[in-house]
Amino acid sequence: MAAEQYSYEPDEIGEWSELKIRIVTKYAQAYSTILANQRYLKHYYIDGFTGGGVALRKITREPVETTAKRILTIEPPFVGYHLIDADAAKASAMRLACAGRVGAQAHCGDANELLPRIFETIRFDKYQRGLCFLDPYKLMLSWDVLQAAAVTRAIEVFLHFPTGDIQRNVLRHDQSTVDPESVARMTAMWGDDSWRQAAYAEEPDLFGTHTVKQPIDSLLVAFTDRLRKVAGFKHVSTPIAMRNKTNAIIYHLIFATPNATGLRIATSILKTESTQKGRPNGNKLY
Numbered sequence: 001m002a003a004e005q006y007s008y009e010p011d012e013i014g015e016w017s018e019l020k021i022r023i024v025t026k027y028a029q030a031y032s033t034i035l036a037n038q039r040y041l042k043h044y045y046i047d048g049f050t051g052g053g054v055a056l057r058k059i060t061r062e063p064v065e066t067t068a069k070r071i072l073t074i075e076p077p078f079v080g081y082h083l084i085d086a087d088a089a090k091a092s093a094m095r096l097a098c099a100g101r102v103g104a105q106a107h108c109g110d111a112n113e114l115l116p117r118i119f120e121t122i123r124f125d126k127y128q129r130g131l132c133f134l135d136p137y138k139l140m141l142s143w144d145v146l147q148a149a150a151v152t153r154a155i156e157v158f159l160h161f162p163t164g165d166i167q168r169n170v171l172r173h174d175q176s177t178v179d180p181e182s183v184a185r186m187t188a189m190w191g192d193d194s195w196r197q198a199a200y201a202e203e204p205d206l207f208g209t210h211t212v213k214q215p216i217d218s219l220l221v222a223f224t225d226r227l228r229k230v231a232g233f234k235h236v237s238t239p240i241a242m243r244n245k246t247n248a249i250i251y252h253l254i255f256a257t258p259n260a261t262g263l264r265i266a267t268s269i270l271k272t273e274s275t276q277k278g279r280p281n282g283n284k285l286y
């Protein structure tokens, strides 16, 4: 189908985005199957950055169904779905996609504002559970969203950690060239400015010390530690690098959960999908 035939501007995606769509959909299938079997539990799918339902493969422009669109068709179904996108045309396309699924709602708005309110409706004490996918284009997620998810003790999260955007726009060797707006976005996602301690270190030299940029692993380890120790997720996966054809890291996918079984299943899917032969990711995690 040509792009003009969509009621919204479909995103163009690379192979790394298709990998992410497969990973999250595969986990959602396992999650829904397991939770539907525990009849006293009610399980929900929440997506903060849904897209319009179809994206287009770069170069060939072949249509690829997005994560939320696929998850809407999973059997057994979730009890409810909250699908958010800030783009009105994408949200209304998803509203149409929701029509065939009981309990599915598409919302147009800012995920950072809407998600904490939706999370409050998922009550651990009422046997409700949620799987949430947070897949922004770049640094645009607020730490408050992650904190609000963890506080429920009922919500698991797949998170797109925008490594490429951070490397390009925040962690420059020459900090004087960084736009203060990028720093503010980084601090908003991190929850405070302690990311600086993970990103840079003072190293001794002949004249005293100088600031040295640390490898990206240092930032990833610090962020997963924060998800555990500050947000309060009991279990957090190793971040999995999503790479382009030239093996450059575009972003990392991280899974955070209150549930040990969830972590075991997600880790197995992350590893299997990202180490399959022919994938640019190879078997490198970072």
Ligand SMILES: C[S@@+](CC[C@H](N)C(=O)[O-])C[C@H]1O[C@@H](n2cnc3c(N)ncnc32)[C@H](O)[C@@H]1O
Pocket: 011, 021, 048, 049, 050, 051, 052, 055, 065, 066, 067, 068, 084, 085, 086, 087, 090, 109, 110, 111, 112, 135, 136, 137, 140
């Ligand atoms: C990377 S795409 C999502 C791709 C999708 N998750 C998939 O599986 O293909 C990011 C989406 O976030 C939307 N978006 C951007 N800013 C947003 C915000 N503040 N709140 C909610 N959605 C936003 C964009 O319109 C875009 O559709």
